[in-house]
Every structure is written in C-alpha cells, then in structure tokens.
Amino acid sequence: RKEVEQDPGPFNVPEGATVAFNCTYSNSASQSFFWYRQDCRKEPKLLMSVYSSGNEDGRFTAQLNRASQYISLLIRDSKLSDSATYLCVVKWWGQNFVFGPGTRLSVLP
Amino acid sequence: EAGVAQSPRYKIIEKRQSVAFWCNPISGHATLYWYQQILGQGPKLLIQFQNNGVVDDSQLPKDRFSAERLKGVDSTLKIQPAKLEDSAVYLCASSLDPGTGVQYEQYFGPGTRLTVT
Numbered sequence: 001r002k003e004v005e006q007d008p009g010p011f012n013v014p015e016g017a018t019v020a021f022n023c024t025y026s027n028s029a030s031q032s033f034f035w036y037r038q039d040c041r042k043e044p045k046l047l048m049s050v051y052s053s054g055n056e057d058g059r060f061t062a063q064l065n066r067a068s069q070y071i072s073l074l075i076r077d078s079k080l081s082d083s084a085t086y087l088c089v090v091k092w093w094g095q096n097f098v099f100g101p102g103t104r105l106s107v108l109p
Numbered sequence: 110e111a112g113v114a115q116s117p118r119y120k121i122i123e124k125r126q127s128v129a130f131w132c133n134p135i136s137g138h139a140t141l142y143w144y145q146q147i148l149g150q151g152p153k154l155l156i157q158f159q160n161n162g163v164v165d166d167s168q169l170p171k172d173r174f175s176a177e178r179l180k181g182v183d184s185t186l187k188i189q190p191a192k193l194e195d196s197a198v199y200l201c202a203s204s205l206d207p208g209t210g211v212q213y214e215q216y217f218g219p220g221t222r223l224t225v226t
Contacts, residue, residue, distance in 0.1 A: 004151075043200060043217035044152065087151050096142075096165050097215070099151030 003027065004090050004100035012106045017078050021103045023088030024070045033064055033071050034089040038102065044087055047073075078107045111135065113218035115201050121224045127189040130221045133182070134203030140164075142215065143176055143186050144200040152200055158184060159206065191225045198222050 005024045013019045033050035048055065050062040050071050061074040071090075075082055088100035114133040122128050134141050140159050144152035155174065156166040161181040169176070173192070178184040188195055198220040205213040 008149075043219055045217070046214045096154050096157055099144075099153070101149070101151045 003098045004088055006086075006088050006100040006103045008101060008103060010104040010106050012108055013078055014108050015078055015080060017107075018074065018076045019078060019105065020072055020074045021086055021088075021105075022070055022072050023090075023100055025088075025090045025098075026069070027090075027092050028066070028069060029093050030066075030069075030090050031093050032091040033062075034091075034097075035060075035062060035071075035073050036087040036089055036099070038085045038087055040084075044099075047086070075105075078105075080107050080109060083107045113201055113203055113216055115199075115218035115221055117221055118219060119222045119224075121226065122191055124193055124225050125190040127187065128191055128223065129185050129187045130199050130201075130223075132184045132186070132201030132218060134184075134201070135216055138203035138205055138216075139181075140204045140206035141178055141184050142202040142204075143184070144202065144217075146198045146200055146220070148197070155186070188223075191223075193225050196223060196225045 003026050035047040036044040037047045038044040048057050048062055050064050052064055054063045059076045063072045083106050085102040085104045087102045089097050091097050116131050142157050143155045145155055146152040155169045156176045157164040158178040161178050174188055176186045200220045201218045202215040204215045
C-alpha cells in the first residue's frame, strides 16, 4: 500500500460548484498535514496546513480524520483559476514530507 | 524577497552522460530539499540538508546521484551516468527550519526539466 493516496481525477466541475478531494495515508504516526497546489508546469505552492480541529481559508476548508487516516479539501464556489493539481502532503514523526500523486481539478466555464 | 533559484531550467542529455543542477535557496533558510517529480506523480524527496549537513538521503540512488551543500547555502545535484528513467523535473525547495523540530512551509523553485534520450 502506498503511503499517501489520492484519487487522480480529473475532476471536471462547472464554475460555482463545490468539490471535495480526499487523501488517505497509511501510517497512523503522522505529525503534520498539508495541501499544496501545483499549476501545470509550475512548482508546488502551499495552499494550507491542516489542523486537527479543521480549518478554513476563504472558499477552502480542510479536515483531518485521524481515526480513519484521511484528510479532505473542500472548495466552494469554484473559480476557473482553481484549475490545478492538488497535492496532499503528510509528514510522519522523524521522517520527511511524503507527497501524494495529486488530484487534478478542471473548473469549466 | 527573492525566491528559490534553480538552473538550468531545461536540460536534454543522452543516456550515460552526466548532468548537474544548481539551487540557491531563500536567504536565511537553513533547510534545503531536492525532489524528483516524474510526470503524473507527486514530488519524491531525494535528499534533505540542514545547513551543510545531510538529514535524510534514504531515497537518493547513491550509485548515480550525488548532492552537496558545502557552505550551507547553495547546493548542486549531480547525476552520473544518467538513465532514461531519470527524465523528470528536479525541484529544489527550502524552509526556515531552525532545528527545533518545527516544520515550516517549503518554498519551491521553478525546477529543472531533464530529458534523457
């Protein structure tokens, strides 16, 4: 089983839609969680950290479920500019960051 | 504030040739990472430096890959000899990481796109 798994997509949604991505991780001794965004042929950039109590940043909401070992990202009111690949990142105690394969989102006009 | 700089941006070489990539992290960032990103996959860590010391190189194919960060600032990653499966984007990232175990945001450079023919 891979350490960090994501549905590769693509998710094709119309503007204004709400879309959710899930990410599962294999090791329960996990420390930190992040969502990164990567535009086509660009470098990854931090979208948001994921906290145990869940957190929100504008149209973006991240949730963590340690018991089921998954994190989620919810995007409300999708914009064309949200089209990108969303990378789930997990860090385990004493180990480095592990990136998931990414989920591709296309927001259609 | 200047971002992470990398060069070259693109490189095409034949298999069995050698290649080197350069990275200059954000000023003051103690930790530097090299990642390999194959098309359609997430970045995979190759090596992590804290200042000029290696923290993690467990996934670096040491028979052909080497990296150094001699003065604790910029870094080079070398592949010798290259194989077809080394075709990927090589990303450098840096973070503040004061060594207290707190992981700060990683800032990525634009990457070097390597094609091995």
